[in-house]
Amino acid sequence: MAMTITDAIDCVGAPPDEAALRAALTRILSTSDADERESVWRAASRGLLENCGDKVYYRGLVEFSNRCSLNCYYCGIRAGNEGVERYTLSHDAILDAARFCAASGYGSIVLQSGERRDAGFVDFVEAVVRDIKRETVSDILPQGLGVTLCVGEQSRETYERFLAAGAHRYLLRIETTNAELFVRLHPESQGLDRRLECLQVLQDVGYQVGTGVMIGVPGQTVEMLVGDLLFFRDFGIDMIGMGPYIPHPDVPMAAEGRGEWASDDAYRTGLLMVACARLLLKDVNIAATTALQALDPEGRERGLEHGANVIMPTLTPTEQRGNYLLYEGKPCVDEGREDCRVCLSARILGVGRMVAYNEWGDSRHFHSRQ
Numbered sequence: 001m002a003m004t005i006t007d008a009i010d011c012v013g014a015p016p017d018e019a020a021l022r023a024a025l026t027r028i029l030s031t032s033d034a035d036e037r038e039s040v041w042r043a044a045s046r047g048l049l050e051n052c053g054d055k056v057y058y059r060g061l062v063e064f065s066n067r068c069s070l071n072c073y074y075c076g077i078r079a080g081n082e083g084v085e086r087y088t089l090s091h092d093a094i095l096d097a098a099r100f101c102a103a104s105g106y107g108s109i110v111l112q113s114g115e116r117r118d119a120g121f122v123d124f125v126e127a128v129v130r131d132i133k134r135e136t137v138s139d140i141l142p143q144g145l146g147v148t149l150c151v152g153e154q155s156r157e158t159y160e161r162f163l164a165a166g167a168h169r170y171l172l173r174i175e176t177t178n179a180e181l182f183v184r185l186h187p188e189s190q191g192l193d194r195r196l197e198c199l200q201v202l203q204d205v206g207y208q209v210g211t212g213v214m215i216g217v218p219g220q221t222v223e224m225l226v227g228d229l230l231f232f233r234d235f236g237i238d239m240i241g242m243g244p245y246i247p248h249p250d251v252p253m254a255a256e257g258r259g260e261w262a263s264d265d266a267y268r269t270g271l272l273m274v275a276c277a278r279l280l281l282k283d284v285n286i287a288a289t290t291a292l293q294a295l296d297p298e299g300r301e302r303g304l305e306h307g308a309n310v311i312m313p314t315l316t317p318t319e320q321r322g323n324y325l326l327y328e329g330k331p332c333v334d335e336g337r338e339d340c341r342v343c344l345s346a347r348i349l350g351v352g353r354m355v356a357y358n359e360w361g362d363s364r365h366f367h368s369r370q
């Protein structure tokens, strides 16, 4: 007899064995029934309240450079995309964003960029992190802003330098844990092994480590997504950021379109992945990502309902937002940082959740793992 959705939800929370867990996750991720989906998100919401409480944590996002030396086949700012006007924010502009972030009560900042490994870049990031930490100390934030980095694969030494400068969380998406799919997404010079090694180094040197996958990529199956969730658990990942794959017109993968995934399916499965991650991983931080909102104006609110507890208001200056287009239809590119502040708190309160101000909002999972 087929598993009911209630049985599947219960099984993910307390699996009797690995085969049953895989079957339960597959069952949940495969549903398109509206009532079943409601049962799933309600269970994930309960799981969130029990394990993390009802606070939503902010991370002000500064996309500080779109210069990139890599050529991921899906990404709009890949090196080979000549249609992109390249920029790097100045040290002062990033510090200005950090001061706004602290003054807005966001508590934490995320610095994200294309990937470079040259000494100039590493020195620049290190100095920016050090100055952000120094300049944002106040009575309200005695240790300054929490700093998360998202600047790709780097050497152990570089990761250690960034940590010593004051960054304490790092995001590096695995994109997929399926070796064959990974190869379809990246040139040969970028391997899954290297990505895994970097995640291990990040964990070893002491970061709170975040990862995630794109959902609804051509060639991706529900079984692969189940594998991704089990990887998050087995690796001891502290933070999750994942969202639907959205094609960009000027990259190699544009030719494949959405493959076998309709846009609605990618969106729904993205939300169900958030819910499954919450049910399975319990006390990790999970972001309601912008890519969800790209496919539905209320995508981030739905993400919160499905168990997410982190939101990343954009602090990138409006004049640069249009140059940081990872995919088509990225929302909020015409807005300013003030707009995002007002809009997001309304969205969070609208789904009955609390906004946490002036807190780092670290992953409870990280502290219980120590």
Ligand code: SAH
Binding pocket: 074, 075, 076, 112, 113, 114, 115, 150, 151, 152, 153, 171, 172, 173, 175, 213, 214, 243, 244, 245, 246, 247, 248, 291, 326, 327, 328
């Ligand atoms: N260079 C940094 C930041 C990459 S951009 C790094 O490698 O970590 C952040 C994330 O955007 C990527 O990890 C990827 O998962 C996501 N992304 C890129 N292109 C996308 C697309 N077309 N659709 C959806 N997400 C995309």
